[in-house]
Amino acid sequence: MKFDYSVLKNLSLISQVGFLMAIPIIGCILLGSYLDKLIGTNIIFLLVFTVLGVMTAFRNLYVLSVKKNPNGKKAPKK
Amino acid sequence: MDFNIHVAKVIHIFGIEIWITESMINSWFICSFIILGAVLIRLAFRNPQKVPSGVQNVVEFFVEAFGSFTSSTMGKYGPKFSSFYGAMFIYILFFNLSGLFLGPNIVASTPLDKQLPFTFMRPPTADIAVTLSLALMTFFMTQGYGIKSKGVKNWLKGLTEPIFLLTPLNIIGELANPISLSFRLFGNILGGTIIMGLYWNLPWFALLGIPVALHGYFDVFAGVLQSFIFIMLSMTFVSGAME
Numbered sequence: 579m580k581f582d583y584s585v586l587k588n589l590s591l592i593s594q595v596g597f598l599m600a601i602p603i604i605g606c607i608l609l610g611s612y613l614d615k616l617i618g619t620n621i622i623f624l625l626v627f628t629v630l631g632v633m634t635a636f637r638n639l640y641v642l643s644v645k646k647n648p649n650g651k652k653a654p655k656k
Numbered sequence: 657m658d659f660n661i662h663v664a665k666v667i668h669i670f671g672i673e674i675w676i677t678e679s680m681i682n683s684w685f686i687c688s689f690i691i692l693g694a695v696l697i698r699l700a701f702r703n704p705q706k707v708p709s710g711v712q713n714v715v716e717f718f719v720e721a722f723g724s725f726t727s728s729t730m731g732k733y734g735p736k737f738s739s740f741y742g743a744m745f746i747y748i749l750f751f752n753l754s755g756l757f758l759g760p761n762i763v764a765s766t767p768l769d770k771q772l773p774f775t776f777m778r779p780p781t782a783d784i785a786v787t788l789s790l791a792l793m794t795f796f797m798t799q800g801y802g803i804k805s806k807g808v809k810n811w812l813k814g815l816t817e818p819i820f821l822l823t824p825l826n827i828i829g830e831l832a833n834p835i836s837l838s839f840r841l842f843g844n845i846l847g848g849t850i851i852m853g854l855y856w857n858l859p860w861f862a863l864l865g866i867p868v869a870l871h872g873y874f875d876v877f878a879g880v881l882q883s884f885i886f887i888m889l890s891m892t893f894v895s896g897a898m899e
Contacts, residue, residue: 583724583725583728583729584728586884586888587728587729587888587892590884590885590888590889590892591889591892593840593885594836594840594885594889597836597837597839597840598829598832598833598836601832601835601836601839602828602829602832605828605831605832605835606828630824630825630828631828633825634824634825634828634829634832637822637825637826637829638829638832641829
């Protein structure tokens with residue numbers, strides 16, 4: 579019996595999407611807030627790192643859906 | 657109800673304070689069982705036969721199944737990593753299921769508990785230190801094998817793709833991988849442990865029959881699924897870094 583493991587692989591990758599989007603945003607917000615307190619600036623680092631976190635979340639989504647998944651690539655023309 | 661990770665002993669080595677935690681003792685306890693099991697299985701077939709039977713047949717089935725699983729996930733790199741990920745799967749699986757078994761009674765919460773040498777174990781994977789260390793292994797393997805297969809120059813170039821301005825995004829994205837891996841395993845197992853702990857504190861009539869189904873879901877189903885997902889993602893990250 580040959581079991582198709584690609585289904586399980588795709589399920590694992592789908593379940594990882596939420597984590598890979600949430601963690602950069604939360605991490606960057608915490609880092610930005612910490613740097614603001616450390617340097618004494620108002621919210622400049624918080625703003626910059628929040629934008630970076632959101633952009634990283636989308637980058638992660640792209641990498642996960644296209645690069646890590648062979649089905650995400652365009653099929654070669656026959 | 658106490659869901660904290662207890663410190664069994666604090667030792668000092670060269671002025672450094674080292675905490676021997678409940679998770680460490682439980683993991684040593686579980687590891688000793690895994691090693692004992694491996695030795696017993698090895699002793700069960702001292703003379704491997706060409707046509708397998710009995711224990712050898714069962715072991716060969718599992719080894720072959722795991723070999724085909726790693727090959728289908730990692731492609732040509734699969735056979736090289738099969739034994740490592742097989743060991744990691746067994747390790748995480750036993751940790752996740754350990755809440756169902758008795759282990760050493762490290763910190764007794766009630767006077768009655770103090771008389772018992774054994775109690776139900778707190779799964780070591782419900783400790784972020786354990787899951788983060790497992791995820792960091794994946795992270796260093798991903799980066800290490802990426803450097804080994806591509807070379808330092810191409811690996812650094814990969815961080816600047818598709819354009820140089822996106823370098824911070826790529827670095828933050830790579831750093832997010834071990835955190836997301838560790839949080840997923842930790843959160844799922846800790847959640848199950850807390851829910852079961854709360855449920856066992858209900859009145860006796862609520863405990864008739866239902867805990868079996870809850871243990872089946874939170875311990876067995878979630879435990880097997882999360883250990884499987886952990887190694888699946890780890891394999892995907894490592895093989896992706898080498899391509």
